[in-house]
Amino acid sequence: MKKKFNLAVLPGDGIGPEVMQEGYKILNILKTKCHINFIINEYDIGGIAIDKYGIPLPKNTLLGCKNSDAILLGSVGGPKWNNIPDEKKPERGALLPLRKYFNLFANIRPAILYPELVDLSPLRQNIINSGIDILCIRELTGGIYFGKSNRKIDPKLGEFAFDTEIYYKYEIQKIAKIAFEISKQRKKKIISIDKSNVLESSKLWKNTVEMISKKYPEIKLSHLYVDNAVMQIIKNPNQFDIILCPNLFGDIISDELAAITGSIGMLPSASLNNENFGLYEPAGGSAPDIQGKNIANPIAQILSIALLLRYSMNLYELSDIIFQSVKIALKKGYRTFDISNNKKDYVTTNEMGDIISQIFKKEI
Numbered sequence: 001m002k003k004k005f006n007l008a009v010l011p012g013d014g015i016g017p018e019v020m021q022e023g024y025k026i027l028n029i030l031k032t033k034c035h036i037n038f039i040i041n042e043y044d045i046g047g048i049a050i051d052k053y054g055i056p057l058p059k060n061t062l063l064g065c066k067n068s069d070a071i072l073l074g075s076v077g078g079p080k081w082n083n084i085p086d087e088k089k090p091e092r093g094a095l096l097p098l099r100k101y102f103n104l105f106a107n108i109r110p111a112i113l114y115p116e117l118v119d120l121s122p123l124r125q126n127i128i129n130s131g132i133d134i135l136c137i138r139e140l141t142g143g144i145y146f147g148k149s150n151r152k153i154d155p156k157l158g159e160f161a162f163d164t165e166i167y168y169k170y171e172i173q174k175i176a177k178i179a180f181e182i183s184k185q186r187k188k189k190i191i192s193i194d195k196s197n198v199l200e201s202s203k204l205w206k207n208t209v210e211m212i213s214k215k216y217p218e219i220k221l222s223h224l225y226v227d228n229a230v231m232q233i234i235k236n237p238n239q240f241d242i243i244l245c246p247n248l249f250g251d252i253i254s255d256e257l258a259a260i261t262g263s264i265g266m267l268p269s270a271s272l273n274n275e276n277f278g279l280y281e282p283a284g285g286s287a288p289d290i291q292g293k294n295i296a297n298p299i300a301q302i303l304s305i306a307l308l309l310r311y312s313m314n315l316y317e318l319s320d321i322i323f324q325s326v327k328i329a330l331k332k333g334y335r336t337f338d339i340s341n342n343k344k345d346y347v348t349t350n351e352m353g354d355i356i357s358q359i360f361k362k363e364i
């Protein structure tokens, strides 16, 4: 590992800064107890940057990210910035350009249903009694998010808008290879999602994934149409190990996985390029409905740090200990509002951060 590790921290909007405070507690322990020499610089992104500088991704923020070894993000966006031009919005003017700029094509979202939370899953106990452990691997820099789009007026038919789903073979090859490589360490089973009964881009997706699979004969590949996939995930989640998705389908499916594993507040994500550079963030958003109430779940943010240790720093053991600390906190019965069965009995965002950090301190 490098002596110094430069980390750009972008708390962002809504609950972003709240859960990031809890992430800092873990980062401090990593610094003081594990002697990781994190050089941390904080930058504005999203709505807060619009308010301060008029743009969602200031040059200084991009430069800070460029000079870092990884990025830790909270979340961006919110109703306050919904009615400004798209390219200036937090999502399309900052988050997507950041993903594209650093070529973060591989988005990894582990969805785990911990035994302590089975009651929270909307699925029946007999379907999930063995828990759930699914890895959603989502292509993140292509597809309909980045194809041509526009809004125009046709003199005869009136206003119209379009977005284009476009995939290059090389883009599909890259993400498929990542999925097959990761699969070697898991159950050697990939289900690839498409809509190839209708969409040309999905036909290319399916054929290309098939082609890559020939180099990995030990891994079982199958395909599902996306409409059937969202149904199968609910009916029998344990038939899935790795779900490999194009960008838009992965966005939708990862929220579905969050719901069946308890809460989006538990779902971390890693967005990686080919050089181990990554952006780590909760899969959920800025949650304006609970902002400022000290009830947001900080676990997705804390587990995003675990993914940072794993994927950008190769510190597998420490990464596992963070996951372990979260499990212990749940086992001991601590619940934030979103994962509490009894909505009168829960710990706050700060308290959950303290509890997990204290456990982490003991476990290392």
Ligand SMILES: NC(=O)c1ccc[n+]([C@@H]2O[C@H](COP(=O)([O-])OP(=O)(O)OC[C@H]3O[C@@H](n4cnc5c(N)ncnc54)[C@H](O)[C@@H]3O)[C@@H](O)[C@H]2O)c1
Pocket (backbone or CB within 6 Å): 015, 019, 074, 075, 076, 077, 078, 079, 091, 095, 263, 264, 265, 266, 281, 282, 283, 284, 285, 286, 287, 288, 289, 290, 295, 296, 297, 298, 300, 338
């Ligand atoms: N990566 C990101 O920065 C990111 C991701 C998703 C959405 N967004 C943005 O966030 C804003 C709000 O979007 P949305 O409401 O559709 O999705 P959201 O994920 O912010 O919220 C959906 C629901 O999940 C809950 N939730 C989310 N995170 C939680 C947490 N940590 N703890 C407890 N509950 C949590 C919210 O309270 C809400 O009820 C939008 O501007 C959207 O574009 C940003």
Ligand SMILES: CC(C)[C@H](C(=O)O)[C@@H](O)C(=O)O
Pocket (backbone or CB within 6 Å): 077, 091, 092, 095, 251, 283, 284, 285
């Ligand atoms: C905020 C939005 C642009 C983003 C996406 O659609 O990728 C979010 O929903 C996510 O899942 O990271």
Ligand SMILES: [Mg+2]
Pocket (backbone or CB within 6 Å): 251, 252, 255, 283
């Ligand atoms: Mg999403």
